[in-house]
Amino acid sequence: MMLASLLIPLLPLPLGGDTKPGPTPNLLAIRVGKAETIAKGTIEHAVILVENGKIVTIGEDLPIERGIPVLDRPSWVVMPGLVNAYSRIGLDSEGGDDSAAEVKASAELYAQAKDFQEIVKYGVTTLGLYPAGNGVPGQACAVRPLGKTKEEMLLADACYLKIIARASPSAKKLIQDGFKKADEYAEKEKKAREKFDKDKKGKKEDKKEEKKEEPKPAPGAAQEPAAAEDPKPEEKKDDGFVPPEPEPKAKPWVDLRAGRLRGLVSINSAAEFLHYVDAIGKETFSWDVRLVVQRESDVFYVLDKKTYDLDFDGIGDKKCRVVMEPVLSVTPGTMRNRNLAMELAKAGAKIVFIPRNDTLMDAKAWLANVGEIVGANLDRSIALRAVTLEPAELLGVEKRVGSLEKGKDANLIFFSGDPLEPTSKLEAVMLDGRFVHGEVKL
Amino acid sequence: MISKRNNIESLVASFALVFVTIPATAFAWQDAGGDEKKDESAEKKKEEPDKWFVVKNAEIHTGTGAVLRDAMLVAKNGKIDDIGHDLEIPPDAKVLDAQGMRVYPGLVAISSSGLLGPTTSDFGDTVNPFNSNMILGLATGITTTGSGNAAVKLKRFSIKDLVVREKIFAVFSWSARNPSGKRSLREKFVSAAAYLREFRDWEDKVKKDKELKEPQKKNVDTTVLAVLKGETTAKFNANDRDDLLGIAHLAQEFGFRPVIEGCVEGWTVADELGRAGAMAIVTARDRRPKDEALVRDGGSSIENAAILHRSGVAVAVVSGTESVDLGGIVGRDIMALPIEADFAIRGGLPEDAALASITTTSARILGVQHRVGSLEVGKDCDLIVVDKDLLHYEAFVQWTVVDGKIVYDKQKELYFAHIRPRPDAPAEPKKLDKGETEPKPDADKPKEGPEEGGKKGDGEKKNGDGEKKGGDEEKKGG
Structure with missing residues (x-):
């Protein structure tokens, strides 16, 4: 009895059930037969290092540092969730x-x-x-x-x-009406903009910098017709103008x-x-x-x-x-x-x-x-x-x-063979670095 | 060097300043804007070159009575630009070689359902220009159809400029079963006619006496008034002899040209209808027994269309059912439109009138004859290329063209491609030289005598063209 109770904590993973796998170590190296990375093609003999729910690195036959727990499944194929x-x-x-x-x-x-x-x-x-x-x-x-x-x-x-x-x-009409609402907002924004520019101008005039400020409203006026069509350039102008909040609809x-x-x-x-x-x-x-x-x-x-x-x-x-x-x-x-x-x-x-x-x-x-x-x-x-x-x-x-790349969430799914073959079995599912499905023993 | 460069920089800067300040004046800005717009429109025009479409080597039945052998039709941007012989083919034109085929105007179906998809009156927002019924309609040769109270073109893959005319008819009822309805309609005509007389009178007099009051429109039915003014067409749905007679008399009394749909017993009162300038929409195969309780003529007649035509009634033919229907009684649906015209011929209608009954006359009834129904310069380039006489039951529409664009090609659609597939190359000219097929076309068209003179010359050209083709083919073969 004593022996048994001592042994249990030593096991790296408790025996997982059919559907509820046990806790996954925070740092884990996975070695599989093939990885469909999506972003960078297929990697044979792939090794993926997962830490804190993220993919730290992925590559072909990477050396695994001693001490890191390894999930070694040479027959499995992994792809992003x-x-x-x-x-x-x-x-x-x-x-x-x-x-x-x-x-x-x-x-x-x-x-x-x-x-x-x-x-x-x-x-x-x-x-x-x-x-x-x-x-x-x-x-x-x-x-x-x-x-x-x-x-x-x-x-x-x-x-x-x-x-x-x-x-x-x-x-x-529903679609056209929607954009009509956007038109109304654009009109409103334009007016707010005009008012803002006017106020600003007024303030600057107070400061008695009239001569220097003269050319300034000109480019502003020139830009206005363009701005009315597309609100984007206005936002980019970092002059403190806050466009009004559009109505929820x-x-x-x-x-x-x-x-x-x-x-x-x-x-x-x-x-x-x-x-x-x-x-x-x-x-x-x-x-x-x-x-x-x-x-x-x-x-x-x-x-x-x-x-x-x-x-x-x-x-x-x-x-x-x-x-x-x-x-x-x-x-x-x-x-x-x-x-x-x-x-x-x-x-x-x-x-x-x-x-x-x-x-x-x-x-x-x-x-x-x-x-x-x-x-x-x-x-x-x-x-x-x-x-x-x-x-x-x-x-x-x-x-x-969406892909197996460095820095992405460790959402991995493991198959016994080609994922697109109906005979392949979904062996395990990892979500954010944690096995959430499948019997996985290290 | 350094100072020089600085100078240049400052120069550039000053130029830039000038440049910035120019648009500052509102006037300059507006001007620039105007110029830009002009430029844009000019560019657009340049971007969209004229679209040319040519049918060559065809026997063109214009629908106006003329038949041009070995002729060409040139269309520019969807409108017929020229019809004739030896026309110049524009370099970018899409050319359709209709060697050995006949070209007819696209058919005009007075009414149909389903060809445009599940539509409401908002055609531009509901038409389905991809639906298979439209393909079958085009395979029949129909390029314009009445739908609801509008005339709409079968423009495949597009919903632009579909509607040719809207609000065509004012529909009235005239039936022996509803005497009060007849009476009230007549009263409406009486009051509208009286008003119109007063109004016209006033129009004349008001030029001299400006203070004269306009006659009151009170109690005048606007629809009836529109009919009397010729703004809209009065349409009746009537088949009984008595009703037809009543309509004819009403029309004669008030001076308008009625359109009568059905008109089954029209042949019994054809002279009256003719005198009224009526236009009839008939189905040649309509069957209706005579009412044996009456001594007078009655019931349907296969000769209906012919007798009406002889009496001066413009006759349009429609099929038994309006939709594409592959079940039920075969050969009575909208796809049998030319066949229905054949039955009118069977009853004695001349062939040219039969062709008109599904093209020009139906276009006239729909009030769209200025755009479709016949092949004339300035009209829409809506045509069909048929391998035989259109009214022959074996004829197949090979190509259908709407607004100068091929929208149906028998060999490219799955419906009839397998029946008598069209040979890829046009008929071989060598055979013509041997005289194997030469007698045939002549035997086919004994009527078209007046064209004889032109034909000879054309025939020579045809041979010339043919030889060229033969040469091309040999090259291909090699």
């Missing part, structure tokens, strides 16, 4: 029909939701949660699925503004224009894309596409301008991201398969894959489904990027997650 940028896992409320661009999905976040604990077991270590609803339902947030509080979970907020594009006057649209927020435009068909492009007109802001892949999708018509001699830029020409399910579609009216993801990638779009359905079941089959698309000739590196770094970039958290 999966990033699902477009999900409502763990959220449940229904949205309204109204345009509510100011709504944030983070407000719905409940840290104790069971689904978060479950989704991690399938290798998903970052989630982009979007608000429910029609029209312009609001802004998405990026979360790590495990955390005791909402704040602990939240990686980033206001990641993208979801816009549902439809071929209807009301849907198009107007803020997302002002942010879109200023480049502080991205749009994610949901479309089902080519026509909806065309009508969206028509609705935004000459408005320039950065946006990506959420393509709901239907069986007889006709989106191949709007891949690029050239093929069908379109009078507008296609999805590929815009070089935007396309958030889509890893499914094959067919040419309408036929049984001929089409790999839209591959066609989009060829046209210049960046692919972001999400599970086929927003359920735990499909999260489990996610990589296998992506594998099918790779089997249908999508480039493998694009496919792997489409579940890691590309969605991370969409969420604006690419500096923390």
